[in-house]
Structures are given as C-alpha cells and as structure tokens.
Amino acid sequence: MSDAYLALEDGRVVEARGRAPGRTRGELVFTTAYTGYEESLTDPSYEEQVLTFSYPLIGNYGVREERFESDRIHPRAAIAREFTDDVVEWFEKEGVPAIDHIDTRDLVTAVREEGAMKCGIAVGDDATPEDAKEELAQCKGMSEHTDIGAQVSTVEHETYEGGGETDVALVDCGAKMSIVDSLNERGADVHVLPHDTDAETIEELDPDVLFISNGPGDPANFTEAQSLVEEFVGEVPLAGICLGQQVIARALGGTTEKMAFGHRGVNQPVRDLNTGKVVMTTQNHGYTVGEPGDLNVTQVNVNDDTAEGLENDDLNVITRQYHPEAHPGPNDSLDFFDDVLGMAGVDAGGDEPRVAASD
Numbered sequence: 001m002s003d004a005y006l007a008l009e010d011g012r013v014v015e016a017r018g019r020a021p022g023r024t025r026g027e028l029v030f031t032t033a034y035t036g037y038e039e040s041l042t043d044p045s046y047e048e049q050v051l052t053f054s055y056p057l058i059g060n061y062g063v064r065e066e067r068f069e070s071d072r073i074h075p076r077a078a079i080a081r082e083f084t085d086d087v088v089e090w091f092e093k094e095g096v097p098a099i100d101h102i103d104t105r106d107l108v109t110a111v112r113e114e115g116a117m118k119c120g121i122a123v124g125d126d127a128t129p130e131d132a133k134e135e136l137a138q139c140k141g142m143s144e145h146t147d148i149g150a151q152v153s154t155v156e157h158e159t160y161e162g163g164g165e166t167d168v169a170l171v172d173c174g175a176k177m178s179i180v181d182s183l184n185e186r187g188a189d190v191h192v193l194p195h196d197t198d199a200e201t202i203e204e205l206d207p208d209v210l211f212i213s214n215g216p217g218d219p220a221n222f223t224e225a226q227s228l229v230e231e232f233v234g235e236v237p238l239a240g241i242c243l244g245q246q247v248i249a250r251a252l253g254g255t256t257e258k259m260a261f262g263h264r265g266v267n268q269p270v271r272d273l274n275t276g277k278v279v280m281t282t283q284n285h286g287y288t289v290g291e292p293g294d295l296n297v298t299q300v301n302v303n304d305d306t307a308e309g310l311e312n313d314d315l316n317v318i319t320r321q322y323h324p325e326a327h328p329g330p331n332d333s334l335d336f337f338d339d340v341l342g343m344a345g346v347d348a349g350g351d352e353p354r355v356a357a358s359d
C-alpha cells in the first residue's frame, strides 16, 4: 500500500511516498539543476507542469523568500528522490502536492526517450491508482491552455525603480523577478505590464525598450504580446527572453514548434556565432523557434543547433532562448542586459561592445 500514485501517459502507474497531499495533473518535465530549487519552483514558466528534480536531495539549504522569482509555487506538483522537511512544509503551506521515494532517474529517462508526457498525481491516505489515472484523463496538452497568460501575469501596472536612466516596458507573460532586478541594477526603471496590454498604453508610457518576458505554455497563445511586437517593431527597441524570443520571432514572420522534451537544466552550452565563444546557460523550455523570420540567428545550442539568440540590428531587436538572468544557474550571460539597454543608447557598463551580426 502506498499513499501516492503517479499515472503516466505511457500507461504506467508508479507508486511513491506522499509528502504533501492533493490530486493534480500536468505536463511532466524535469530539471537537472542541483541547486536553485526555490527559484525553479517559483518560476512562472512551470505553470501547468509537474516538475521532477533529477538531483536526488532537494531542500537541503532551506527555503528563503529572498530567493523566490514570484510570489508562489507554479508547478502543479513536485517530484524528487527525497525532499527535506523544510521544503515539504512549504509545499503544504501552498497546497502543492509533492511526492518522493520514487525512481526519478527512470522518470527523466522516460521523458527523454518517449518525449514530453502528461501525468496525473494522487497523494493522501485514501489515494488510489485510479485517482491518479482520473487526473491523467483530464490533463490538457500545454497548447490547449489558451488562457495561461492570465494565470501568471500581473493585472496592474507595477513600476520597479532602478534610477530612472531608462524606462523598460516589461510585458509580463510570467516574468521572473531576476529579469526586473537585472534591469534595475543597470539603472533602468521597469514597468511590469499585464500580458494583454494594448498599444495605447505602450504609446502613453513611451518606453526606451519594449521587453517580452519568459512565460509558460505555447507562445502561440500570447497573441496580445505578439500584436504589440508587430505594432512597435522598428519604432521601439525590442528584447525578449525565452517565451519572449518565441513571441518576437512569431511576430516577425518566424515559426515556433514543440520540442521532444525541451532544454532543461543549468548547463546547456550555447555558442555565439560571431565570437565562437561558448557559455553555459540556464534553460527551461519545451518550444523552440524554427524559422527565425526577419531575425538573424546569432547564437545556437551546441547540442542540437536550435536558435538560442536572435537579433536584427536595423530593427533594434535582441532576444535569447535561455535565461541570461540565471537564478538558478550561471551568471555568464548577464551582459545580455547591457546589450538590451545599449539599444536605448545607454552604456550600462558591459565589458565589451556587442558585435553586430552583420560585421
């Protein structure tokens, strides 16, 4: 007898130990990061997903709000080989089901071999395998969550002051706070705006940069953000991270597609095609840009050659598929934020000037 069951789309039902009760469902994803569980769990990009940690012990340095990327846990449930009591308390407080004492190596291998899959979870004294299967039966595909932006976005315009040197309009499709921090630290005031902000609001704000944030689900469902890009491209410098890159590419005639299982960890190697330099990056995405449209591919993933950086110097557009803001992960690509503010004519103190794609 167990008190936790995980039903997988491949037909298996796996027993586990229940740590925080509840029933839920989502797309099963993983991260191979061995630190940064507070940041990952509060990253809005994981909305409607179930996060499996491949590192075996999660929670061993406690839970501190200073490290949160948003105000709540976003994955619908969490899975590890072993969660500490500290982190379990947090799951219980937020009502997020969690399970451990499960073979996470097997789960991650299944996702890597069979591709992204749906799952259902049932945790509690009276939980049964059928409960988990019922959850699985109700699980939608990521693209079917058409209103996912509203689940994660701010509803009000919020301003985070960073010295007033520049004004960045950050369209919040599920933004991580580290993006705001990275811009504030470089002297920019950041205006965090709802995902469905209209063109008039942007016109009134008259920002120096229009920035589309990271976010959950299928970029095709962020139609309002895409319209803003179509409206302002060429007039206002544009930047984007992860979902932001995907939305901007779609707006500029490009395409996006679902990957087999995505890029998931903090050691994804990215090569800059101009300099040849390779940096380690943090990644957490299941979609990728196929055709880049009016953008040039300036950086690629060393493992599979997918587009990691897109730019158009004439139109003043620069985007990244990975997370330059880190949290979790390496700080090697923080200079992206210097380049973003550089488009607005600000010398934000970067080490070296950006090399244009056409040079």
Ligand SMILES: NC(=O)CC[C@H](N)C(=O)O
Binding pocket: 045, 213, 214, 215, 216, 217, 218, 219, 241, 242, 243, 244, 284, 285, 286, 287, 288
């Ligand atoms: N971290 C992100 O912004 C993820 C982008 C998008 N939801 C994807 O899965 O590809």
